[in-house]
Amino acid sequence: MKNDIKEVLYSEEIILRKVIELGERIANDYKGKELLVIGVLKGANVFMSDLIRKIDLPLQIDFIAASSYGHSTESSGIVKIIKDLDYSIEGKHILIVEDIIDTGLTLKYLSENFNSRGPKSLEIVTLLDKPDRRKVDLNVKYVGFKIPDEFIVGYGIDFAEKYRNLPYIATLKKEVYI
Numbered sequence: 001m002k003n004d005i006k007e008v009l010y011s012e013e014i015i016l017r018k019v020i021e022l023g024e025r026i027a028n029d030y031k032g033k034e035l036l037v038i039g040v041l042k043g044a045n046v047f048m049s050d051l052i053r054k055i056d057l058p059l060q061i062d063f064i065a066a067s068s069y070g071h072s073t074e075s076s077g078i079v080k081i082i083k084d085l086d087y088s089i090e091g092k093h094i095l096i097v098e099d100i101i102d103t104g105l106t107l108k109y110l111s112e113n114f115n116s117r118g119p120k121s122l123e124i125v126t127l128l129d130k131p132d133r134r135k136v137d138l139n140v141k142y143v144g145f146k147i148p149d150e151f152i153v154g155y156g157i158d159f160a161e162k163y164r165n166l167p168y169i170a171t172l173k174k175e176v177y178i
């Protein structure tokens with residue numbers, strides 16, 4: 001697996017520092033409120049597990065599994081819900097957790113879907129953001145790192161379901177995915 005890596009962009013230590021910073025900001029913003037944190041599977045799983053342990057507040061968690069059709073490096077824009085939420089979000093403060101925002105199509109679809117269920121508030125936290133790739137407007141309150149348009153893997157993020165268990169975020173050698 002490590003032979004496929006071109007460059008480590010964010011080490012375990014750098015990621016941890018960012019997760020702590022985001023967790024503290026979120027805890028501060030939601031003080032006194034009941035928070036429901038929703039992870040978008042599968043990619044956000046690793047980030048979400050670390051993040052919730054750095055939010056020093058009582059909170060609940062839930063997951064939704066969404067996927068763009070296709071397994072290439074390009075988002076198709078057609079979002080499919082594979083596993084819906086277990087609980088109602090009506091009247092609750094919702095924080096959606098994503099690993100990466102690219103075109104924004106996944107979160108656009110999920111935000112509209114969630115907003116139609118009547119939450120008290122709805123915000124987004126993402127570890128990685130590729131603003132140059134955005135196809136739709138999105139209001140993202142918490143962003144870990146803004147990254148250029150490079151294909152990355154690790155820390156939950158896959159290529160063809162591999163590399164999710166890398167503890168760092170890295171670029172792949174071109175010959176691996178082309």
Ligand SMILES: O=P(O)(O)OC[C@H]1O[C@H](OP(=O)(O)OP(=O)(O)O)[C@H](O)[C@@H]1O
Nearest residue numbers: 041042043067068075102103104105106
């Ligand atoms: O902004 P977008 O262009 O919509 O792309 C971002 C989405 O793509 C990835 O998920 P993917 O569909 O690959 O599923 P996964 O989380 O199971 O890997 C990522 O986790 C986001 O959900």
Ligand SMILES: Nc1nc2[nH]cnc2c(=O)[nH]1
Nearest residue numbers: 102150151152157158159
């Ligand atoms: N693995 C992976 N999935 C993505 N989805 C959107 N951008 C990316 C990326 O850079 N890497």
